[in-house]
Amino acid sequence: MGKSGYLLLTNLILNICFREKLLEWIKYTQSNTEWMKSASMASKFRVQGNEKFKKCDDAGSLAFYTKSVVNAPRDSEELSLALANRSAALFHLGAYQECLRDIALALQSGYPTSLHYKLYLRRSQCLSILNRHKEEVEALQSAQKCLELTRNMSLSKKSSIERDIELALSEASSQLSIGSIQSASDGSEVSCIPVLTYGENQRFAYASAALDLRYTEEQGRHVVANRDVKMGDTLFVERPYAFVVLPDQYRAHCHNCCASYTAPVPCWECTLALYCSEACRQESWDLYHQWECHGGLELLHSIGIAHLGLRVVLKSGSLPTLKDFFTKLQESGSQLQDTYGDKQYNYKAVYQLVSHLDDMKLEDLFQYTMTACMLTLYLCHYTDYFKVEENSLSPDELLQDRKSVVCLVGAMILRHIAQLVCNGHAITKLDRTFPENENKEVWTERQVRIATAIYPSASMMNHSCDPNIINSFYNQYLIVRACKDISKGEEVFNCYGPHFRHMGSQERQEALRSQYFFICTCRPCSLSGQQDFQERFSALLCPKCSGPLLEGSESSRHMTCSDCGHSASISGLIENAFQAHALFNEGVVALDTGDIKQALKKFEACWYLRQQCLYRSHKDLTTCVDQLAKCYSMLGDYGRSVECLLLILPAVEEQFGSNSIEVANELQKLSDVMICDISDHSLGSAAYLEKHKKATECVQRAKRIFELHYGIWNTGLQDILYKEGQLEQMVM
Template sequence: MAESLGIDNQVHKLLAGYGGEKSSEILKNFHGKFSVVDMFSHFWGLEEAHSCLDPEVPPSRKSKSESEKLRGDGNKAFQKKNLSEALKLYSLSILAAPHPPLDSESEKTDSQTVENGDVADENDYEALPLAYANRSAVLFELKQYEDCLNDIERAFQYGYPESLQHKLVKRKEGCTTAMDSSESRPEGLAMYHAVNPPVLADSNPALPAMSSSVKVAFSPTAGRYLVAQKEILPGEILVVEEVHSRCLYQQYLQTHCNTCFTRCLVPLPCPSCKLVVFCSQGCRGKGLSGQHSLECPVLPALGSMNTCLIIPYRIITKLPFATVKDLLAHFRSEKDSKSPLALGFNEKGVYDSNSYRTVYCLVTNQEKRDSRSLFTICAGAFMLTKLLIRSQRYFVDDSLKPFEPSKEDAIAIGSALFHHIMSDLSNGHRYGELLTSGADGTPDIQNIGSWISPTLSLANHSCDQAVITCNKGNLGIMQAIQLIQPGQEVTTGYLRGYGTQNPSLRKEILTNNYLFSCTCRACTEGWPTFNQLPDNYQLKCSQCSHFINRSDNKCSSCGEDFSMDTLTNLSLKTIDQEVGLAVLKFLRMRKDFNMSTIIARQEDLRVTMKVIETMDRYVIMPNKIYANAKAFLAGLLRNQRDYLKIRSGF
């Protein structure tokens, strides 16, 4: 658990400084039964922690010289006709160039700093228009005329030299002529294809993001979990929820919009730092007036952290400090006084996905964590609190003037961060982007970040999961991939599942990362992986689920007779025909299926869902055909989302 935070070296250094006996005494103050406030308060009182765990914030200042070097490298690539590399280098030059304050109220920014930390003067801004102008040249060659015109306008806006403006005027005229004469619009470098967002057919009044087909239940062993209230068919949408908080992995900060997470091949810069990009002025305005404004001063340190630390930072900063401080005491009291089933529901009995209450009441598994893990997680919260103070954007008064938080304030926010880190370790999801590129155009889901949503987090794990959970844009989606009977638990999967991972590996991952041992059928019955599953299948008794003997058409356990169709049972012959036909249609479809298909045909979905539903009703599990159909359906459903088509070479 310590390694999953990515700060184990700092923690080891801190404890090593105390020596074995002293460090053991310190760790005794970190126990699953202690409150997060008491543990964080103790940590905040460790003088050594304030020197050893004070996170360094490397400068992310704009640099005229760096911008000029990148532009020079871009020129070399452009001369060699390596347009994709030139576009990348010119964009990096734009990110590095000192940027004047934005005039628009929606994009207002602070004064800029350069290499030496002094406020930039007009001469430092010369690099920005030159970089925009050079990028416009690449865009013109790539026939991206609209983007080219936008960069030309920005070059003019930021002071492109008058002596060179004739070049841009000529290029602008060339764009206009090409756009007027072209019969068809040139293919974009990255074409975004939008799909209608999924919707719930009938939502649960108490849980608006969840279908009325599902309810929340509780048991001392399983905690809160989801149960089907009526029969749920494969493909049925069970949750549509706006993502509460999300963040990009560090390696995607300069390739994807920091606001909407869309990939940017022609990005706009943050005026203050060189670490993030935006896809449009609208997204930049939202970022600079919202989440990014609270992160920009400390992003060099924050962005390099594990996402299980960044998500809590974003959860806390969604609300002003004064608001969070007022809510914390109330919510902690609720956790002690309310029944588990009532946690997260507001005064009107509604589980509001956007509320801080719901995300605060997610499970943390604190009581299952050992002292070293709790100490490490607390260290992460300590470092985040330091960054919040250093940013001078969170601890501010009504006039937005920063102040030094009191010890009480620091402990209040730090203990909340401690709580949310534990919660994210147990409830976080990978944020996926669907894209297609290359010669074959095969779609691929690339994990570019992390996200958390309270309603989706209510589902427990099974290695033979009943639903898939994924993001589709800024929506978290839960969709059935099997037949779920009334009273049956609605389970998701934290792992790749029994088909691709053996029981010992699954047990190791679940025990170490999620702090529980799985008791699903796949684990208790020792189901084999896909390659070892039987190709044939056995039909099951509708009364007791044991197999039906083909020799006498009777159940091997209860003796139920399946010789003839009756009001209560279908005959073995009828069941055999129904299952066989569904299997045959599925196998034929799979044989002819085009793997480069991004959005599946409805007929392919129907055939796949039908074979799963039919085998769920009549066939004993596990078997290979059913497992493959279920995995195939999961892939089809995950691909029913917005996607990006990237031109080859980009």
Template sequence: MSDMSNFKMPEDCAKQWEILLLLLSSEEKKIDRTSDFETDTMNYFLKNEGVRKILLHWLSEMRSTYAKKVSDTDTALKCDEVSLLWRQQGNEKFRANHVLDSYKCYTKSVMYATHDGTMYPLALANRSAALLRLKRFQECLSDVSLSLEAGYPREQRHKLLLRRADCLVELRRRRRAAAALAEARALSAAAPLSPADTVEFDRLVQAMEDKMAAQEDKEETKEEPLPGLYLGENPDFHAASNAVELRRNDAAGRHVVTKEATRRGDVLFSEEPYAWVALPTDSPVCEGCCQQDINPVPCGGCSRVAFCSASCRARAAAHRWECVGAAANLYPTIGIAHLALRVLLISAEHGFPPLPRDEPEPATAEQLFRGYERVDSIQIYKADTHPFYRMFNLVTNFDKMNNSDYIQYALTATMLTLYLENYTEFFSYLPSRVPYALSGSQLRLAAAGVVLRGLGQLVCNGHATLSLAAVDDGDGRTVTEREVRRATAIYPSAAMMNHSCEPNIINTFHKNRLIIRCASELPAGGEVFNCYGPARAREPAAHRRASLRAQYMFTCACTACRDPQRRDFVLLFSAYACQSCKGPVVCAGARAQCAQCRAPFQLAKSLATIERAHELLLQADRASSIEERCERTHAAFKLKQQVWHRHHSSLRAAADRLARLYADAGEFTKSVELIKQNIQSHEYQFGSFSVEVAHELRKLSDVMLERILNSPQNPDYRDWCLETHKILKKAVQLTSLNYGSWEPLVRRLRGHEALVAGLLADSQAPAPANTVHRDLHYNLKI
């Protein structure tokens, strides 16, 4: 190793990581890995004292920098002082009736409190009070139970039991509520209550009993069952439908083909990940199941990891090896390498399987790896095969990777192995999880090899799990949903699908489960395609191919990339309008002409018109009345219509902006017409059953609902109701298809659908027959 002492590194050690990788990989570029196995590479780096010294120093710096009390209000480890500060702030917010703010403060208090101290049960109890006010009754019940289990003071427990009873009464669980009240009475009798407190307690109990007397028990709402695999589960293809099979040939490698014809919406895969990790987001995600929008239950050792429940926390056994790294801010710094570490930890939790019977007993990590590789890559997908075989035999593309990238992966795997060796007891645990008596050095080498192999596999096989998040638009009448990446996961069965820039499947996620549906009807014998990168509707062929080559190391030759008429289809949506015939003009430079009429295109004239439109929008932002804002924005929109092709994506954005303004002004019909135009354009670009059309239908249904609720006396009221019901029906279908029926947005849309159905039932004339389509297999016409 050359002397690096004169190189000035960033002060923040987290920012040093990428620079360290570049420097170290440049030093080690001489490695010839043409015949290397993962264990050969890792053996070299684990024995390299210079590399070990640098990486161990960096790990030590990360821990000393981050695994501590960062400020008076934040700590990576548990600290009752910080917890108390947040609880006190929560009390102030609660007394001021800022309940949501108090809940957020109490949650921080819960996260920072030491679990064996007095602060933890108090923080949970305070948070349960805020949850009760927020009418989040199930979560309140959970916090009450956790607080009691954590040792909430006995003399105050009657209050928590009264809160439990209150929740159960609200949920109409009469028997459980009565039991909670009886227990609260017994504890209050033994508690040192003042006469005034006794009177208040008795009053609250009586009020609950009176409410219970007027109630009937309500059955607990059961979660909607997940959709089943079409034609049942395939015994020869884990987590796959009986309608598909896994094949292999020289041209396509392993790939998925339909055995039976399928329809849009049929489920082809329903797969739990082999391993997954949550991504940093503004709202917490459960580290056990990937549930979003949770009431966080903290890890017992660090304050950086949260779960949705105590049971999920107990099941996440692998976190015990990650906890020190989480406190040291290790995982946000190393990105996808965290998932490679999780692959190793999950493999150890499952237990590494024995080799096939005809393989000799291994004495080294390399022999173990070679035994795992010498299996039939189709047969390992049988349902009764150990899942590690499917994970281990995913492609890595190491043979196509440039040397610098490969070495950086190896250095990262080295660092993670050193972390496990020096900061955890993992290597004391690992021998019991491997069915062969390998030496300690060979076990360490095998672990490092799994991490390195995992890094290569995840780069070309990983999935991002997506879900919907609502964005508050302030005072507007509509809200925006956007897709949020919650986690990165590896699904070995779904990874068998080959790529196309025009996929014929839709990925949906329930927590961390991947559910794959047909996006269109597929004939028997047709190949099932996923899209690994940007799709035809989003990027031109050159950009798609460059992206796929960079990450997946192949040149795409799908139909959408080969067909000259289709490969650059997306350019239409950034085209100008010809000044003669209004046809699309793709302007690659200062001089261009219309492809339809061959008229020269005057770019400067169009840019001047756009500039005038922008000035009108600035005037609209400064306008004092909503009417003037609408007028100026409409004028800007008309100018943009002169310049941009009718399908231009920016013209859609301008129409959306104007539609929102009209909705805010109560001009619902004008808003509806603009959104309908956008839907037609989205259908043309993305398809009638796309997620983009689903989002536009949700907007349209919201504005239509506002229109009928605000104009019950309008002569068009019943026609509006019929159209709104039709649009809501379609919005439910498309949102369910693209995101799953379990999404909160689907429940909201179904509620709106039921509301409009009720309004229709209350109106006089009967609805005409067949006004509502009942399946997904038709093209939307608005």
């Protein structure tokens, strides 16, 4: 690691005055007690949940019961009551697996014995629906036994419940004798994860056998295809070494595997870490959360990405494991390695990622070092991380010695924080948001950042502003697919963020230099005419050849066409553009008030004007035609609507690439309208068949693009598959 960073770190951490300042800050973050469990809060939320439940608001009651579960202290009766109530809401919502889990947890955490029969009955109902009749019989028998033990119940009520149980028992037994097929509900994580095309690589963990990891002085470590690779092939499927969920996503994603959940299981000790399952809770506790719990997360939230630096160290094993690791690392010295990565214990790959500590600006270096010191002090004073041996030293004794294990851990944290600046990878999810109380058909989708992760294998790819792969995520897994055909011997490039379709060349170069310390020489960066590709989509129209006016500034009143070199006066064009803009706004207002015919008129006028002054791929032309399509569709003129959407497609393809998700979304819209249009024609007529064929082609193309970008868990792909089925039925 950078010598300067290490020296700074040890000097700071061994300095008592500095330590005291940092400890004060840590103490301050620890004064926040939001993380603490509270029986009274839990009880308050449970009562609110009950009110919702009585009004049959199952989703509302679930939310409050979850709050109650999260706040209830470990092994308290309050916890068991919250879990039992939540299991009822889950049953109503059809979430039977979660319901069964909550019932088991409620029974474990001291649910009142006199009420046990209720939970066993609910369990039997779940099992019946899931066709698990053998267990159903067992649950009913338990319910019977518990009912016998129940006092304070009127005899009539008791005997009525007994009769119900008898009935259910005979029903379940008859189902059992039929031997009905047990439903193998396999929504498990593994079945959703795609398989590597060409099989696993034995020498490059998480990579396809079609890839080689190479090294040259100039390119550093980089990834090359060792055979011809086809678009859509899966090249990496990587589990991150570590990741941390962003604080604003805590209430939606498992702390340990990043899956989203309906009813989380909370940490035993705090209200912050929530999990999709008990298994995740246990694993998280064993591997890292025991040192992040008890208010630790309050501190960790205040330091952003550095949290992941600490997590990497914690996940790398206990102190003896780490000492062992460094001894082996020294022994192997500079031996050449012919394999990269180890799915069992991948710390070596992480440890050796570049950190650029020596290239960093001094203020950044200082900030990271201070954060690393603070995290080390936190581990010393607030956790038992360093107390692995019986007679281990006190924090103050440990902090006397430059060579002590404390300084080693501090240096590791610093190293990983620095690495994350260029190796940290955002885990994103596509989020659909529906407007409140409005047309549920009109939703918007956006990429939401869920977590920050570290993927040592995928990190080996170099950057290009025009990459040949595309990243997607399934929970914590990174899936890398080829988005172009890649020839044998060609390098495989990722895009670190600055993409030529979204950013100008100067902006890209600045971003790459400041964060990754290199000058990009990729194709769009070195090819003339490609550097400012995205400006074509906001260009004015050349009156002579209909090309884009790109050179010169708008303030000079004259601009030059980049296709024919003609220098055009732009005052007239700009005037038209303004007028068109006003018309567009009037159209939007008309649409809002429900006057669709008026809106249509305005958008048509706007479109006419914009065609006179804007380059054919201009974004504003696209949005205008999109509004026209919407108006026609609302008026029931699906044929016209289809025509409009077909006009947009080439511009979207040019701007975002023909296999982009933007094109897929456009095709999604187009296929909706096309399907409506088919139904306007009489079944089996030539027009009907022709339109059916076109719609099928459209759906097939969208499906291919969605499959390239996502897996079966994606809602866009599910929509397309549904339409595929719909179209098949329309010709039967």
